[in-house]
Amino acid sequence: MTSTRLTPTQRLRRMHDQLSAAYGPQHWWPAETPFEMILGAYLTQNTAWKAVERSLANLRAAGALTVDGLRSIPLDELQRLIQPSGFPTRKAPALKAFVDLLDAEFGGSLELLAASPTDALRRRLLSLPGVGPETADAILLYALGHPVPVADEYLRRIAERHRLLTPPPGRNRKGYNSLADLTRHAFAFDAAKNQARLFNEFHALTVAVGKAHCGRTARCANCPLAGDLSTGGLTRYD
């Protein structure tokens, strides 16, 4: 027989399969419209989704879950509505800046925005205040339908604790890019037509397993990925 040792890329692809089997379809992003997905992507930055739901409910009641609604609402009012999900002085102007971009360069149309080439669009999103790599990629993938991987803190911990990358990915842009590349490679042999759906599902599954088993302080007991731990150990990291 040939080598039985899997590469990190193969291991990550296998993790996806295990998570998919364990958790089933995730139906992400949890929102009714692309614009609501974008708002959620901003609001959930370093913030529990439960709190984001409260802000989104406020925005819905105020009619601000649409481009027109958000454009019309005064900044101070917007700050008040999104207060439950924190960082209002940073997130409210950031949301306004997104609408400003949409109006100034795409006639207020998300469809026109989505029609831009992926690379140029990603750079344009990254140039916006309050939009870093994860928010940009989440918007690209979930709201705009572009086939890009989304990395996050949970995936970073998984890669670190399962020793998928050397050196382990840091919490910086370089670390983000290494995780995104690893994810791209993991699904590189899947049909191009399926890439967006796989990136979608994988990120959702990553968050699902992360919430349950991959906190800052490890809670790895009964994790579906335990079998992939190269160390064989459980719960002792750092």
Added chain:
DNA sequence: CGCCAGGCCGTGT
């Protein structure tokens, strides 16, 4: 209560 969450940004070294 203290810790933490589906990041990002400015500053200092």
Added chain:
DNA sequence: ACACGGCATGGC
């Protein structure tokens, strides 16, 4: 290039 603190709130 990298580390570190600030940004805010509410759930658990």
